[in-house]
Amino acid sequence: MTAALLLQVLSGGFFAASTGSFRQIALRLPALQVNFIVLAIACVLLALYGTKQRQETYALVAQHGRRLLIAGFVNFAAVLTWFISITGAALAPATAGFYVKIVSTVVLSALVLKDPVWPYRISGAIVVLLGVITTLSLVSINMSYHIYAAILSGLLASCTVVTIKPLYERFPPQVVLLALLLAALPWGALSIIPVWTAIEPEQFAPLFTTSVLMLCAQVFAMAAYALARASLVATFEAVRLPVAALYGALLLGEPVATPFIIGTLLIVLGLSIACKQGA
Numbered sequence: 001m002t003a004a005l006l007l008q009v010l011s012g013g014f015f016a017a018s019t020g021s022f023r024q025i026a027l028r029l030p031a032l033q034v035n036f037i038v039l040a041i042a043c044v045l046l047a048l049y050g051t052k053q054r055q056e057t058y059a060l061v062a063q064h065g066r067r068l069l070i071a072g073f074v075n076f077a078a079v080l081t082w083f084i085s086i087t088g089a090a091l092a093p094a095t096a097g098f099y100v101k102i103v104s105t106v107v108l109s110a111l112v113l114k115d116p117v118w119p120y121r122i123s124g125a126i127v128v129l130l131g132v133i134t135t136l137s138l139v140s141i142n143m144s145y146h147i148y149a150a151i152l153s154g155l156l157a158s159c160t161v162v163t164i165k166p167l168y169e170r171f172p173p174q175v176v177l178l179a180l181l182l183a184a185l186p187w188g189a190l191s192i193i194p195v196w197t198a199i200e201p202e203q204f205a206p207l208f209t210t211s212v213l214m215l216c217a218q219v220f221a222m223a224a225y226a227l228a229r230a231s232l233v234a235t236f237e238a239v240r241l242p243v244a245a246l247y248g249a250l251l252l253g254e255p256v257a258t259p260f261i262i263g264t265l266l267i268v269l270g271l272s273i274a275c276k277q278g279a
Helices: 002-022 031-047 051-086 091-098 101-111 119-136 145-169 173-192 201-227 230-251 258-274
Strands: none
Touching (some): 002 051, 002 201, 031 173, 051 145, 051 173, 091 230, 119 258, 145 173, 201 230
């Protein structure tokens, strides 16, 4: 469990950094186009990893093509709605909205994957959710469509997790991720045709940086889900919230309010409860 938690901390750091990089190009290129380019670059980087991985990916696609095609579409939509959300919302509240994923993943894991959800895990998830809501400060934040996009992104991401979780039993996380990204490419290619905009030379660097950072975030997250039950790892994802808020405060100049501090303490408490023996 400790390894899965550390992997989620690393994933959160790369996730936040990719957001900062994305914002350099968010106002100049359509989100659909950025999403597809980031996806394509990530596929190329993963495919270059090794011959054995490519062979395993072909086998995975051949055996589970339909599942991957559905998951690819849902994942593409999840990343797209996330990109849309952070074009107009601060990183901390957008990330907090995204973590409706915690509850939806726990529920879907119990219903679809038949994960045993023990009292400690339920209690921990509830406390973590209280921390997320506190950080989000629903009463003081203007719930624009950007925040709703973040919430939708979290719901779609939980569906992706539950759809591909059974594949970890037979294939390494990086192979599952490559197959998932490849399955999303056709959806991305179809979506960019009406919105394609010429790319300026100075935009290539932030596009590539966003791709690398987002890929690292997904690799670490996939590795975490391969190590433990989805309902527990989803709770661990809450550590990304304080990481994202700190990144936004230190590097993006976003304010850190009292609700952030209280929410972070609740998240830490909830994680400690969820990790108790028997969770």
